[in-house]
Amino acid sequence: MKNLMKILFLFFGLMIFKAQQTKVESVKYEDLEKRIQQEKDKLLVVNFWATTCAPCVKELPHFMEINKKYSENPKFKMILVSLDRLVDKERVIKFIKNKNLTAEVILLDDIKRMNTWIPKFEKDWDGNIPVTIFYKNGEKVHFNDGEMSKEDLENTITKNLN
Numbered sequence: 001m002k003n004l005m006k007i008l009f010l011f012f013g014l015m016i017f018k019a020q021q022t023k024v025e026s027v028k029y030e031d032l033e034k035r036i037q038q039e040k041d042k043l044l045v046v047n048f049w050a051t052t053c054a055p056c057v058k059e060l061p062h063f064m065e066i067n068k069k070y071s072e073n074p075k076f077k078m079i080l081v082s083l084d085r086l087v088d089k090e091r092v093i094k095f096i097k098n099k100n101l102t103a104e105v106i107l108l109d110d111i112k113r114m115n116t117w118i119p120k121f122e123k124d125w126d127g128n129i130p131v132t133i134f135y136k137n138g139e140k141v142h143f144n145d146g147e148m149s150k151e152d153l154e155n156t157i158t159k160n161l162n
Contacts, residue, residue, distance in 0.1 A: 027108060044077050047063060
């Protein structure tokens with residue numbers, strides 16, 4: 001009985017941890033690029049956003065609903081890339097908790113080099129957010145500039161997941 005309680009405690013602890021991040025990793029562009037390449041066997045949805053961007057905040061509930069729907073699919077992964085400043089990291093963590101963000105969130109701490117890395121993601125990206133880039137097998141398959149509706153997000157995933 002004691003072991004069963006330990007197992008249940010561990011299970012529920014992991015479920016809570018999976019549901020929300022309590023820490024946010026800060027990365028440079030090169031680290032994010034490597035991370036994208038590491039997910040080669042998946043459809044990877046990478047959303048660039050910020051806590052101060054109204055359209056970004058507006059679309060996040062759709063992203064969380066879709067992330068929940070596909071979270072058990074081993075061929076699917078979603079990463080939310082915050083473009084908030086490093087000094088605002090605690091605000092990002094609080095935002096994750098308040099908005100119940102369940103996808104992985106990382107902080108891209110590379111604002112000074114934006115003009116260098118933005119065109120590496122997409123030559124037509126002017127730097128505005130939100131932006132969502134879809135990768136399949138490490139290759140970009142779709143670029144969405146601006147807010148995405150739930151339907152557009154789901155259609156793009158369905159089209160590229162198979």
